[in-house]
Every structure is written in structure tokens, then in C-alpha cells.
Amino acid sequence: MNLHVVILAAGKGTRMRSDLPKVLHHVAGKPLLSHVCDIARALRPGGIHVVYGHGGDLVPAALPHSDLSWVLQTEQLGTGHAVDQAMPGIEDDAAVLVLYGDVPLLGVPTLQTLVNKLANAPLAILTVALPDPDNYGRIVRSESGAVERIVEAKDASASELEINEINSGILAGRAGDLKRWLAGTSNENAQSEYYLTDVVELAVAEGSSVADVQASSEREALGVNSKQDLAMVERIFQSDEAQRLMQAGLTLRDPARFDIRGELTFGNDCVIDINVIVEGKVELGSNVSIGPNVILRDCVIADNAVIHANCVIEQATVGPGSLVGPFARLRPGAELVQDVHVGNFVEIKNSVVGTGSKANHLAYVGDSDVGAGVNIGAGTITANYDGANKHRTTIRDGASIGSNVVLVAPVTVGRDATVGAGSTIGKDAPDAQLTLTRARQVSVKGWKRPVKKPK
Numbered sequence: 001m002n003l004h005v006v007i008l009a010a011g012k013g014t015r016m017r018s019d020l021p022k023v024l025h026h027v028a029g030k031p032l033l034s035h036v037c038d039i040a041r042a043l044r045p046g047g048i049h050v051v052y053g054h055g056g057d058l059v060p061a062a063l064p065h066s067d068l069s070w071v072l073q074t075e076q077l078g079t080g081h082a083v084d085q086a087m088p089g090i091e092d093d094a095a096v097l098v099l100y101g102d103v104p105l106l107g108v109p110t111l112q113t114l115v116n117k118l119a120n121a122p123l124a125i126l127t128v129a130l131p132d133p134d135n136y137g138r139i140v141r142s143e144s145g146a147v148e149r150i151v152e153a154k155d156a157s158a159s160e161l162e163i164n165e166i167n168s169g170i171l172a173g174r175a176g177d178l179k180r181w182l183a184g185t186s187n188e189n190a191q192s193e194y195y196l197t198d199v200v201e202l203a204v205a206e207g208s209s210v211a212d213v214q215a216s217s218e219r220e221a222l223g224v225n226s227k228q229d230l231a232m233v234e235r236i237f238q239s240d241e242a243q244r245l246m247q248a249g250l251t252l253r254d255p256a257r258f259d260i261r262g263e264l265t266f267g268n269d270c271v272i273d274i275n276v277i278v279e280g281k282v283e284l285g286s287n288v289s290i291g292p293n294v295i296l297r298d299c300v301i302a303d304n305a306v307i308h309a310n311c312v313i314e315q316a317t318v319g320p321g322s323l324v325g326p327f328a329r330l331r332p333g334a335e336l337v338q339d340v341h342v343g344n345f346v347e348i349k350n351s352v353v354g355t356g357s358k359a360n361h362l363a364y365v366g367d368s369d370v371g372a373g374v375n376i377g378a379g380t381i382t383a384n385y386d387g388a389n390k391h392r393t394t395i396r397d398g399a400s401i402g403s404n405v406v407l408v409a410p411v412t413v414g415r416d417a418t419v420g421a422g423s424t425i426g427k428d429a430p431d432a433q434l435t436l437t438r439a440r441q442v443s444v445k446g447w448k449r450p451v452k453k454p455k
């Protein structure tokens with residue numbers, strides 16, 4: 001059977017108390033709905049149909065992936081009505097898996113088991129036993145244990161509320177049957193909604209058996225309804241990722257104080273200290289050490305590099321053996337070639353810094369090409385912006401720039417040139433010479449401090 005996944009994402013999420021549609025709230029740096037789409041993709045379905053409504057075009061705009069079919073549910077008349085909106089796009093002999101855009105921790109093997117049940121039954125539901133079933137729909141079984149129907153908490157009797165096996169909301173059904181059952185649902189219930197859950201009773205009434213799969217853990221059924229739920233799901237997701245990375249050989253000083261919001265690849269013997277945030281695509285070579293409180297965003301850190309505490313590295317490349325920080329900032333386009341030292345309060349942007357070069361304290365290097373073996377003194381900056389345009393600075397191999405130098409771009413400092421401390425360099429400094437613009441130091445003999453005039 002060809003599989004189609006229908007993801008329900010039209011609800012408002014009132015309890016989030018937010019203007020943003022619920023499914024667009026982030027877990028691990030991306031919308032809840034993206035996580036559910038990834039789960040759907042792992043099943044390799046013939047189609048993924050996302051039912052959206054609340055928040056309008058904001059939802060499709062946030063997930064511009066060509067493998068998603070968007071189905072607008074103009075009025076949110078219930079989960080059954082929502083699924084029905086997607087059915088015209090699905091052929092009768094297909095299998096349909098219904099997921100919720102706000103239930104992001106489902107395991108792919110569990111869903112595969114659920115879909116496989118359709119070989120022997122036209123409908124299969126995913127249930128879980130909860131100690132405190134709260135607002136979830138309850139699974140009503142016959143004396144023999146067969147699934148008979150699902151009753152919503154708001155429609156349940158006192159004895160039905162005692163049942164602690166609940167409906168995760170996730171189900172799989174044969175498309176032709178689902179279409180027929182959905183056409184038979186009504187909204188005569190406590191919420192005046194067309195309930196998807198009613199298809200269970202309709203299937204049983206036709207004499208069909210309803211298969212069920214128990215979720216492997218409670219968390220699989222966890223839906224996000226509030227900011228507390230969002231935080232809980234985030235923690236579970238983070239802890240899973242940390243476990244997975246450690247299993248693959250990464251040393252995390254404390255997996256509870258590590259946040260990943262993207263993809264991390266790494267070689268052997270990498271160590272990450274506490275409170276590190278990884279965002280986007282981050283690649284670590286082998287034997288890389290990341291100190292505490294570092295933010296890594298879309299960057300490459302090569303073999304044997306050390307990033308000390310409190311650095312922010314974004315869209316930058318740190319070459320092998322380089323030492324960065326503490327308190328350094330590498331901005332987009334920073335490329336440290338090899339064995340480069342970047343110390344505290346140094347900012348580098350859109351610049352290549354060659355092998356063995358150093359900027360150890362308090363410097364700004366922007367829009368520059370820095371050669372190999374260059375030393376940049378404390379307080380030195382490239383003045384790359386004239387108020388209208390950006391200009392490049394070139395510093396050739398072996399140059400030594402003293403402290404507190406302003407390099408007014410466009411400007412070139414020659415090979416093995418030395419620039420004296422405190423200079424403002426607006427013209428090229430020739431190779432192998434000392435260039436300085438500092439005024440000569442004078443001492444005035446007999447000079448007296450002014451004194452206050454007597455009144």
C-alpha cells in the first residue's frame with residue numbers, strides 16, 4: 001500500500017497565549033511542525049499533506065519544502081473534519097497515517113509498526129497508558145479486550161474517566177474506509193466538533209477489527225499545548241540528542257547543560273564543556289576542545305583547535321591547531337588558516353588570517369587579508385568603513401603591527417613591515433621598514449601646572 005501522511009496543524013493553540021500559530025513555536029531551533037515533517041519523511045511516504053488554518057499563510061511560509069502538500073481548513077471544525085480536507089488528494093487504496101503538528105517526539109519504529117497493522121485491519125490506533133490521563137480521549141475496550149470506541153474526556157462518564165489508556169491521536173487507516181467513516185461522523189458532542197476518534201466506533205459497527213499499538217513510552221504521545229509543555233519537550237529532545245552524540249563518541253562534560261539546535265558532526269576525541277550552544281550546521285574535526293559558554297553557529301572547527309570559554313563563532317572557519325578566546329568573536333567570513341591565535345576581546349569579520357598569525361588582545365580585524373606569521377598588537381583595529389563603503393586591508397606575511405594602530409582601509413602593510421604603536425596608517429607601509437605616524441615625544445622643562453587665582 002502506498003503511504004500518505006496527513007499532519008493536522010490547523011489549530012490555534014489557545015493555551016500558548018501567543019500570536020504565533022502553535023506549530024511554529026520552536027523546539028531545538030526549528031518549528032514543532034518541522035520535527036513532525038521529519039518524522040513523516042523517515043517513513044518515505046508517497047505524500048505528506050499538512051492541514052493548516054489558524055495563522056493562515058504564516059504556516060506554509062515557515063516551511064518552504066517542496067515535498068509538502070498544503071491543505072487549507074478554513075474553519076477548525078474538529079480533527080475528523082481536518083483529516084477529511086486532505087482525503088480528496090489521496091487514492092482509496094492508499095494507507096493513511098494521521099500525525100499531529102504538535103506531537104513531535106514520536107518514534108519512527110512505533111509508527112512503522114502502526115502502519116504495518118493495516119495488513120490485517122482497516123484501522124490501527126496508537127495508545128498509551130498514563131497515570132494521570134487528564135484531558136486525553138479514553139480507549140474503551142470490550143470485555144474481551146477489543147477496542148470498541150474512543151471517548152473524549154469532555155464526553156466521558158465518571159467510570160470512563162477512570163480508564164487510563166488514552167488516545168495519542170495518532171492513527172492509521174486504509175484511505176477508502178477512512179473516507180467512508182469520516183462521511184458518517186457528526187458533531188453532536190460536548191464540543192460540537194467532528195471528531196476523528198469517532199471512526200473507531202464506525203469501524204467496529206461495520207464489523208471491522210481495530211488494531212492497536214502501545215507507544216514505547218509516555219513521551220511519544222506528548223503533545224504541546226502550553227509553554228510548559230514546550231519546555232518539557234525541548235528538554236526531552238535535548239537529552240535524547242546528547243545521549244545520541246555521546247554514544248557516537250563525543251565527550252560532553254554535562255549532557256544536561258548542552259543545547260543543540262541543528263546538526264553537529266565531529267571526529268575522534270572532541271570535548272565540549274558546559275553551556276555550549278550549537279546552532280545550524282557545525283563541523284568539528286578530531287581532538288577539538290570547546291570551552292564553557294561558547295556559541296557555535298554554522299561553523300567549521302578543524303583538528304586540534306581549542307576554543308576557550310565565552311566565544312561566539314558564527315559562519316567562520318577555525319583552521320587546525322588554532323587557539324581562540326576566551327571572549328573572542330568570529331563573525332561571518334572569518335577564516336583562521338592554521339595555528340592562528342585569537343585572544344580575548346578580539347573580533348574578526350570577513351577576513352582570512354594566515355598560518356601562525358596572532359591577535360592576542362583587544363583587536364578588530366574586518367574585511368582583511370592577513371598573511372602568515374603576522375602579529376597584531378592590542379588595541380589595533382582596521383578602519384574598514386568610511387561611513388558609506390567598506391574597504392579591504394592587506395597585511396602581508398611577517399608584518400608586525402604595534403599596539404593601538406588604526407589601519408585606515410584601503411591600505412596595505414608590506415611583508416615583514418613593522419608599524420609603530422599608536423600609528424594611524426592611511427598610506428601603504430612598505431616591506432621590511434618601520435612605519436609610524438606617532439608625533440615625537442617632548443618633555444617641557446620648567447613647565448608648571450596652572451594654579452587657581454586667589455579671590
Ligand code: UD1
Pocket residue numbers: 008009010011012051073075076077078079080081082100101102135136137138150152166167168169194195196197223
Ligand atoms: C485529540 C483527540 C483525543 C486525544 C488527543 C491527543 C479528537 C476528537 N480528540 O484531542 O482523543 O487524546 O488529541 O493529543 O481527535 N486540529 C486541526 N483542525 C481542527 C481541530 C484540530 O487541524 O479542526 C489539529 C490541532 O491543531 C492539533 C490536533 O488537530 O494539532 C489535535 O487537536 P486538539 O484540538 O488539540 O485535540 P484534542 O482536544 O487535544
Ligand code: CA
Pocket residue numbers: 223225
Ligand atoms: Ca491537543
